[in-house]
Amino acid sequence: xxxxxxxxxxxxxxxxxxxxxxxxxxxxxxxxxxxxxxxxxxxxxxxxxxxxxxxxxxxxxxxxxxxxxxxxxxxxxxxxxxxxxxxxxxxxxxxxxxxxxxxxxxxxxxxxxxxxxxxxxxxxxxxxxxxxxxxxxxxxxxxxxxxxxxxxxxxxxxxxxxxxxxxxxxxxxxxxxxxxxxxxxxxxxxxxxxxxxxxxxxxx
Amino acid sequence: xxxxxxxxxxxxxxxxxxxxxxxxxxxxxxxxxxxxxxxxxxxxxxxxxxxxxxxxxxxxxxxxxxxxxxxxxxxxxxxxxxxxxxxxxxxxxxxxxxxxxxxxxxxxxxxxxxxxxxxxxxxxxxxxxxxxxxxxxxxxxxxxxxxxxxxxxxxxxxxxxxxxxxxxxxxxxxxxxxxxxxxxxxxxxxxxxxxxxxxxxxxxxxxxxxxxxxxxxxxxxx
Numbered sequence: 001x002x003x004x005x006x007x008x009x010x011x012x013x014x015x016x017x018x019x020x021x022x023x024x025x026x027x028x029x030x031x032x033x034x035x036x037x038x039x040x041x042x043x044x045x046x047x048x049x050x051x052x053x054x055x056x057x058x059x060x061x062x063x064x065x066x067x068x069x070x071x072x073x074x075x076x077x078x079x080x081x082x083x084x085x086x087x088x089x090x091x092x093x094x095x096x097x098x099x100x101x102x103x104x105x106x107x108x109x110x111x112x113x114x115x116x117x118x119x120x121x122x123x124x125x126x127x128x129x130x131x132x133x134x135x136x137x138x139x140x141x142x143x144x145x146x147x148x149x150x151x152x153x154x155x156x157x158x159x160x161x162x163x164x165x166x167x168x169x170x171x172x173x174x175x176x177x178x179x180x181x182x183x184x185x186x187x188x189x190x191x192x193x194x195x196x197x198x199x200x201x202x203x204x
Numbered sequence: 205x206x207x208x209x210x211x212x213x214x215x216x217x218x219x220x221x222x223x224x225x226x227x228x229x230x231x232x233x234x235x236x237x238x239x240x241x242x243x244x245x246x247x248x249x250x251x252x253x254x255x256x257x258x259x260x261x262x263x264x265x266x267x268x269x270x271x272x273x274x275x276x277x278x279x280x281x282x283x284x285x286x287x288x289x290x291x292x293x294x295x296x297x298x299x300x301x302x303x304x305x306x307x308x309x310x311x312x313x314x315x316x317x318x319x320x321x322x323x324x325x326x327x328x329x330x331x332x333x334x335x336x337x338x339x340x341x342x343x344x345x346x347x348x349x350x351x352x353x354x355x356x357x358x359x360x361x362x363x364x365x366x367x368x369x370x371x372x373x374x375x376x377x378x379x380x381x382x383x384x385x386x387x388x389x390x391x392x393x394x395x396x397x398x399x400x401x402x403x404x405x406x407x408x409x410x411x412x413x414x415x416x417x418x419x420x421x422x423x424x425x426x
Contacts (some may be wrong), residue, residue, distance in 0.1 A: 049289050051425045076289045080282025086221045087214075098210040101291060139286070 001027045001146050002062040003048070003070060003178060009056035010043050016055070017043045023195055027063075027146070030169065030179040030192035039198020041182035042078070045149045048180065049076040064146075074147035079155075081136035085125030089116055089135060092124050093142060102143030110141035113168060115161065129156040137165060140172070148172060150181040162187075207291045208300060215304035225270035229309050230316055233266040237320040248325045255324035256334065256385035262320075263313050263338065264374050267345045270309050271370070272363040274301055274353040275421065288425055295418030302350040302414065310342030333388035333395050337381040340399060343406040344377045347413040354420035376405055 003025045010018040017040040025031045033041040046052045048059055050071030059070055083092050089111065097107050111117050114134040119127065124135060133156050140148055148169070154162050169179055170190045181187055219225060240258055241251055278284040278301075287297045317338050318331050326334065352370040356362035384398035 049285070051285060051288055053426070071289045072291075074289055076285060078282060078285055080280070080285065082282040082286040084214075084218060084277075084281065084283065086218055091217070095210060095214045096286070099207050099214075099290060101207070136282075 001064050001073075001176070001178065003059070003147060003180075004062060005044075005048070005057065005059050007057035008044070008047065008054055008059065010040070010047050010052055011055045012043060018047070018197075020057070021197075022057075025178045025180060027176040027178055028173050028191075030173055030181065030189040032187060032189070032192050032194050033180065033182040034184070034194055034196055035198035041197055042151055044197070045076070045151050045180060045182050046078070048147075049074055049149050051076075070147065073145055074149050075140050075143075075145045076149045076151075077136050077139065077153060078151045081132050082139070083124045083127075083132050083135050086123060088121055088123050089127070090120040092135060093138060096139050097142040100139070100143035100145075106142055110138040113141060114138045114164060130158055130161060133157055134161055137168075140168065146177050148177065148179045148181075150179065150183075152182060152184070154183070154185055154187065208296065211292070211297065211300045212304055215301060216307065219304065219308040225273065226308050226312060229266045229270050230312055232269055233262055233313055233316060234320065236262040236265070237323055241323065252325045252327055255321060255326040256330070256382045256389075258324060259317050259321060259326075259334065260338075260378055260381050263317065263342070264345065264371070264378065266313055267309050267342065268349065268367055268370065269363075271305065271346070271349040271353050272356065272366045274305055274350060275357055275424075276353075276362075279357055279424065284421065284425065288422070293418060294421045295414045298350055298354065298417035298421060299347075299410075299414035302347045302410075302417070305350070306343050306346035310346050311339070314338035314342055327389060330385050330388050333385050333399075336399060337384045337402060340406055341377045341381045341402045344409040345374060347406075347409040347417075348373050350417040351413055351420060354417045354424065357421075357424045377402065380405070 005021060005023050008018055008021040009016060023031065033044055035041055043052060047054055048070055050069060061070055061073065064073055093107050093111055111120060114137055116131065116134055116138065119131065124132060127135065137153060153165060157165065166188050173179060173190060179189060237258065244250065275284065288294060314335060318335055321331060321334060349370050352366045356366045359365055380398045380402045384395040384402065387394040387398060
């Protein structure tokens, strides 16, 4: 599978945040978007997820089933976690797993991978910011989707959890998945390319 | 069908655990109806005559209380963004959320209404039709109201704006709901047409409103 963005332009308000951006990400590849605040990292990721409509250009998939759009093939983990405070950790995970069409067997493994196995019965409202972040990231493992869109995935994660995330991402890449991440801190994904955004856009 | 069912049961579980929206709507309905006789005085004939209108207007206002929060928590915690990349189109998500709102607000309010009818001296022959009009009419409130809830999602004090936008749209439901009850009070056969129109309004809302709500949600995510 290959994700291709061609001459992508996106407006926010009346400002062109992303202008004529072209890139391609192959299966097994990670692309990290870097750049100063306001450079358009989140905008690019939200556009791929289908939340924003591009003002010009297009995003397409090669090697996917023909009727699938990128947004149906991707996991989007943005700044917000998508975690319901009144449901327990397990209820949150079970809901997303069933809703996104995952296998019930993966729920326990996903929670264990992100170190939430012992917090299963705790209402998510009582979790710390880092734990809530890990619950959001566990969604990546609950249902299998080839494209992972991660917006500042390491925010409020401790060192051990960051290493955990790197390991999970590397496994995903080794299995032929692709990852696009916006970040300020180096994430250390195996074989990741960097795309520097923003210098031109901010100067314009 | 699985995502549809899962989303519905999640909505019901959250409504049950939080509890506040059901409780507030029922409590508000109860208090408004109990206070009305105090304000209007103990004229039983007057109360019986205006009871259908009072019960319906108070029900609309009670249902409106929780409508403003229909999509708010999902926007704030990011669930809405995940829904947008999920298996259901946002139109279907909107339909499920409206259905859940009806099950947790419209339905309990409609079932509470006959008990409150007693407080207003509503004549006994009106109760069946009262509950029927409310069961048939309230889905329109939840589904049409969903449009307003989605449109006012990012507005500060969206609740007041929601009331201004949505209450006029509930006028047809109100008119035919009350006219069915009044008809049942004067002539036991004549409430049929009003009930049918009420059902038509609700069915049209259930079919059409989610499309508008979905479009409004998509705009809010931009």
